[in-house]
């Protein structure tokens with residue numbers, strides 16, 4: 001997740017373009033902006049790169065998820081199937097849409113398992129929202145087939161997987177909509193930003209409207225635009241979009257370096273007989289932001305994570321004990337009595353999230369460590385890292 005590691009003149013030039021015009025708003029001001037439409041440019045270039053017909057750039061990945069749900073018509077009382085291993089944003093977006101997150105088990109891809117989706121289907125199921133965690137992919141072809149068979153809407157949370165593919169097709173393009181994040185720690189960053197991609201012109205139009213108070217953006221007079229739907233403000237500024245334009249043009253280079261560095265570390269761990277690696281449905285499509293591996297047990301994984309940190313092998317995440325990424329740790333979801341109370345109608349139909357049992361996911365997450373792959377590593381640093389990893393993990 002290292003776009004911030006390679007900021008340079010490219011980002012500075014794009015931002016300077018915007019500052020020179022004084023137009024930080026993405027719509028209108030056609031005279032003053034001297035031809036600079038950074039958000040629109042980013043949308044065009046991301047669509048081309050990912051292989052989608054449309055893209056709407058917005059202010060965060062969380063916003064992208066909310067926009068995608070709204071644009072796909074998912075709301076009050078609809079059940080949406082999600083994995084318990086994700087960033088909390090996926091679940092927040094569903095709840096704030098008035099919909100109900102329904103958790104299904106993950107498998108050793110660290111993503112939603114297609115056969116587990118069937119176990120939690122009900123007549124209220126409207127959508128499936130798999131999350132492509134840590135730069136790699138769910139078994140998205142099987143999930144897509146299942147959604148088509150059951151008439152369910154597929155929305156992908158590809159926030160952590162920009163540029164990753166399955167069978168040469170961009171993650172995010174398999175369902176009705178796909179969501180990306182360009183927050184400060186993602187593969188490429190806008191500072192803050194997110195994107196919704198879709199092939200469906202209607203979903204795109206609703207996304208573009210929903211993210212800007214429902215305005216239809218037709219005609220030149222902002223005051224006289226139509227507003228076919230109710231919306232909110234999830235707009236991105238031209239300054240953020242400008243950073244994103246420069247970052248997006250570095251994506252291929254970022255992926256190349258990540259893949260090379262990940263391969264070196266993985267090869268360097270080949271002799272560790274206790275270690276096995278995350279299943280990756282299409283190796284060639286892995287964006288390689290992380291190397292995720294399994295220890296034989298939770299106890300050994302906890303110990304290894306602590307020892308790796310102590311030995312100075314930084315960037316190793318033990319998600320099972322981390323407050324951000326696993327259902328078990330989301331105390332606020334267990335209580336739901338924070339400042340932003342859910343509507344009473346929704347509260348009454350929500351399950352008690354603290355009681356949900358997902359033994360397969362617990363077992364997998366309990367033994368998982370993910371190591372962040374950096375762009376700035378030199379060959380020497382990689383060699384030393386491999387040495388330390390072997391010292392810690394062979395014992």
Ligand SMILES: *Cc1c(COP(=O)(O)O)cnc(C)c1O
Pocket residue numbers: 059060061062063086087089090131157159160181182183193194
């Ligand atoms: C980062 C992330 C988000 C949210 O993105 P923001 O831009 O930080 O709002 C959503 N889902 C996943 C899986 C993420 O990693």
